[in-house]
Structures are given as C-alpha cells and as structure tokens.
Amino acid sequence: MRVSVIDDACHGHQMCAIAAPEVFGSDELGNAIVLIDGDIPAELQAKTRRAESNCPERAIVITD
C-alpha cells in the first residue's frame, strides 16, 4: 500500500494526522505531509485507511 496527498485539495483539517499520526504530519502551514516513503507497513494500513475515510476534502489517495 502507498499513500499520497493531493496538495491542491488538502486544506489542513489534520483529520488524517489524528487518525494515523505515524503516517501523516503537517507542514508549516498545517497542510498534510506523508511521513513514510514507499510502502506503508502492514501494521499501519488499517489506520491509513481510516485516515482516508476521515479526510473531509477527499485529498488522500491510497494505491494498493
């Protein structure tokens, strides 16, 4: 599983970081950044999906 954030769509709700703080962080403007390069480890995949389903802007893209 890989994950990315569509920068233009992200408006900094930080719901992703609340759901999966190991996977998502924030830049100095409060917009999301992905903290993990490459594959999301198995133990964080459920949390990552949860983050996706909590983003009000649908800015998170998961590719399996």
Place this chain on the structure above:
Amino acid sequence: MTEVRKPVEDLLTDYDIFEPEFVKDPYPSFSEIRESKCPIARTERYEGSWLPTRYEDVVAIAQEYETFTSRGILVVPPFPGQGEGAYGGVTAPPITSDPPDHHWHRRLILPVFSPQSVAKFEQGTRDLCNALIDEVIDKGTADAAADYAQHIPVRVIATLLGVPLEMESDFTAWVRAALENIMDAEGRKWARKNIIEFFLAQVEDRKQNPREDDFITELMNTEVEGKVVPIEYVLGVCNLMLVAGVDTTWSAIGSCMWHMAQHPEHRKQLRENPNLWPTAIEELLRMYAPVTMARIVDHDIEFQGCPMKAGDRVLMAFPAANRDPRQFENPDEVILDREHNRHVAFGSGIHRCAGSNLARLEVRVALQTWLERIPEFELVDKTDVTWAGGQVHGPRKCLVKF
C-alpha cells in the same frame, strides 16, 4: 427583537433561524427539511436566504467559491452604512476575502495555527482551566457555560494577540454583539467601531513601543510583493481573530460540557481509554458543530433545481450537513470512536477554519481538565439551559452540580 414574531407556516418556504425553538434545537427542523422533497429551503425573512441541509450540497457550495462568494458571510444582511467612513474598508480577511487575494490573506496567518505552533498554548490553557475550576469546585455547583467555557477562548486569543487580558469582558461584549445578537444592527455597528478603535490603538502603541515576538507587530511588518501590508489588512485580521476565535470555541466547549453532564458512560469511556480523546473531540465537534456561515451568489444559477439569483444569501448549515444520514451512520448519536468521520464543523474548501488546531486544543484541554477534577457531574435542570443560535450555536447558561 421586540416585534411580535410571525409564526412559521412552512419550514420549506418560511424557516426562521431566530425562532426560539430553532435557536435552542435546530436539528429537528434540519432533518425535516433534509428529508423533504426540497432539501434546500427558502425564506424571505431577514431579506431572504436559502438553506441547504444535505452534506453533499453544503460541501459543493463551500467548494464552489466562484459562484458562492464570501462577500457576505453573516447569516443576516450588513448593517446600513457598513463599509463607509474612515476604516470602512476594514473587513475580516481571510474569511471575507475571495480569490485571488484570499490566497495571501490566508497564507500569512496559517503558520501561527499549525499543530506545531499551537502546542505552546497547551500548558497555559490548562492553567487557565484549573484557575476557573478553583473558583467553583468548593461550591458544588457552577454554570458550565458562563463560569467556565466563556472565559477560556477569549483569554487564549488575548494571549495570542498580545492584548490586555483585563479587557476580557469588553472583548466578550463586542464579540457577542458582532456574532450573537446579530438581529441588532446598531449593536453590530457599536462592536465594529470598538474593535477597530481598539486595534488601531494597539497598532499605534506598537509603533511607539516596539515589541519582540508579537503577533500584531509581525503582521504590521509583513511584506507582500515588496510592500508592507495595508493597515486595513492588519486591523481586519485582528478583528477576525477576536470574532472567529472566541464565540465559536466557547460554544463548542459549552455544548461538550452539556453533553458530558448527561452522559456518564462517555465520561467513563474517556477515563478508561485516554487515547480516544482526539477522535472523541472530532465526534463531539461533528455532533455539536457551532458555526453556520453564509455565501453570496455571484450570478444567476440553478443549483439542485433552486433558482438562485445574483446577490442571494445562502446559509451553509455545517451543523445540518454533519447530521446527514447519507454521510454518517446514526448521525444523531455520539459515537466517541466513530470510524468514518468526514465532518465539516470547520467548513470545507479554501475557507476551512484556519484556527482549527487551536480550537481542538482548547476544547480538549477544557474537557480533560474539568473531568480530571470533577469526574462526576450532572445538569441541575435539563429544562433550564439557554442557547444562542443563528450564526453560532451553543449554551449560554448551563448549570451543573457535583
């Protein structure tokens, strides 16, 4: 508000957001409209407005900033003469700005509100909450709204802005006039005058006595494309910080306190599983979203079958969107560990609340501190709670005993 209120004949064509029952509990009306054949209601009251109630529609309107502009964001029309005279050009950027200016208006303030930046307010907020609890803890009773919630955001914002905390009661009075008793146009005018004069004096003072590490000073010195920002921008941002950061967060804290007073099972759940706090706060914000914003239609358009005209006001009922069963399972139930929660209490799109990380922190610390010191409490009288509504919804009197 002394005139006799015309009774509402039909919610779909004549809703009244200031009708006392609606102010107290707008949710039954929202669902009646949402589930009707016409989920975007219309009223001619207060110079007319539209009221979308479905999640999908509210979010679509928030995203379409070219059609639905932020020229007017209050749920009522501007007061006569607003925008005239010296400093008449002071608005409330970025909330009142449209692109392209909105971009830099917002960008300049975002760094102050990133999760990293607001973390430094946590200890101060906790100390403040503890001091407020010290005042009431031996009495066995308190007004969770007026003795507690009301005092927290205003002091946090005053600290952030670097303005005198002793003026708390003035700030609160101005904010209530600007956002809460908004039927009273004279009151809004009075608040605006006071707020602008106050911040003008603060700016002058900083010119005479420069300060280090100070929000207003940094704002005054900011350059955009080689020029320092205009004074109207500085005053406008300060105006917005005060107005947007106080009533909203206080209402959210108040509603959460009102909820916790009635739900011992949720107090217990949080005590047993403190990791739940961040998710729980989002769920409470979904359930008790305090803020409704407006938009002004730019050009004639048919939106979901509604013939909207240029200049029409549209109320973005985020509280209604947050209870749409199409988006949320069991929407009227608080589920502290709700799995899927794309709530829009903070709005959606380019204007989404810039202060949300601070707001969340304040709500969480206020609840945590209270529950640590007063783990068991209940409402004195369920029927004796009073509410503010319209633009901002939350309890104003909420007696609890412990």
